[in-house]
Amino acid sequence: MTSPSSGDEPVERMIELRLPSRLGYEKVAMDTASSLARRMGFGADRVEALRTAIAEAVTNAIEHGNAQDSGMRVLVMLTARPDELVVSVADQGRKQLDQDQTTPSPRIEDAFSRQDKGGWGIWLIRELMDEVEFTVAPSGGNQVRMVIHLER
Amino acid sequence: MELSFPSELGFEKVARDAVAAFARRLGCDRERVEDLKTALGEACINAIEHGNGRTPGLHVDVSCFGSEDRLTVEVRDRGLKRYQGGDQVAGIDLKLRGLAPRRGMGLMMIEQLVDEAGFTESPDGGNHFRLVLYYHRT
Numbered sequence A: 001m002t003s004p005s006s007g008d009e010p011v012e013r014m015i016e017l018r019l020p021s022r023l024g025y026e027k028v029a030m031d032t033a034s035s036l037a038r039r040m041g042f043g044a045d046r047v048e049a050l051r052t053a054i055a056e057a058v059t060n061a062i063e064h065g066n067a068q069d070s071g072m073r074v075l076v077m078l079t080a081r082p083d084e085l086v087v088s089v090a091d092q093g094r095k096q097l098d099q100d101q102t103t104p105s106p107r108i109e110d111a112f113s114r115q116d117k118g119g120w121g122i123w124l125i126r127e128l129m130d131e132v133e134f135t136v137a138p139s140g141g142n143q144v145r146m147v148i149h150l151e152r
Numbered sequence B: 001m002e003l004s005f006p007s008e009l010g011f012e013k014v015a016r017d018a019v020a021a022f023a024r025r026l027g028c029d030r031e032r033v034e035d036l037k038t039a040l041g042e043a044c045i046n047a048i049e050h051g052n053g054r055t056p057g058l059h060v061d062v063s064c065f066g067s068e069d070r071l072t073v074e075v076r077d078r079g080l081k082r083y084q085g086g087d088q089v090a091g092i093d094l095k096l097r098g099l100a101p102r103r104g105m106g107l108m109m110i111e112q113l114v115d116e117a118g119f120t121e122s123p124d125g126g127n128h129f130r131l132v133l134y135y136h137r138t
Helices: A025-040 A044-065 A107-113 A121-128 B011-025 B030-051 B092-096 B105-113
Strands: A013-020 A073-081 A084-088 A131-136 A142-149 B002-006 B057-065 B070-074 B116-120 B128-134
Touching: A013 A025, A025 A044, A025 A073, A025 A084, A025 A131, A044 A073, A044 A084, A044 A121, A073 B105, B002 B011, B011 B030, B011 B057, B011 B070, B011 B116, B030 B057, B030 B070, B030 B105, B030 B128, B092 B116
Parallel strands: none
Antiparallel strands: A013 A073, A013 B002, A073 A084, A084 A142, A131 A142, B002 B057, B057 B070, B070 B128, B116 B128
16 A cells, blocks of 8 residues: 555555544554554564554644643644655644753662653654654644654 | 545445544453454445545545443545435345345445444535444444
């Protein structure tokens, strides 16, 4: 389904998913993305990396960007291209992400002292994906664009 | 939850996995989720092949709503070909004996798998197909 097509037909295919901002729904995004990635030919370890990165991005959007307001939506866009999968996760920006927070190098000592052991999400996303970019979504919310390359 | 995907065979499998994750999240048991996946796959194939004529630029839209006792899934296409209802669907016996067209098996199967299924009013001109699954079988 991702083979290049002839003529003027676009070779990229996009899936859009809109989820309520409630913890637990990140699993829907993880399962949808891994279903697509497997069918594109990604290996099991890359699919796991993708699942983890999406889980972090979507829980950030639910908890921080949309401040757990279940009326707000998280938009996940999956673009399948012949040689890569582009995943973009956008929230409605109840809380804007500070640009300083997008290039973290968290220290394990600090994480231990935090009640929630949090603060590793963005670092993890950068470790797992091939390209990562934080921008402002057309809706005005926070958006993270992640790319994973298909190595054959 | 809303999902939108290109009208190309294969994407119905991604839709099945997305809706299955949503149904599990609502607490549907394993067996019911499998029934829903099969029924939804058939409904999506109908939308891809007939409603959207396999035009990748046209998308199939799927919406899922959970309420207290049921999960409702709606599958919408652009209606390049409208479902021509009305006629009584021929039974499986006639189909197997070659006395009725083989087509229409998908709809027969869907009806067996979920608690409610059928086309609904669609003011925008596309086909709207609705599937309802009760969390607990009655």
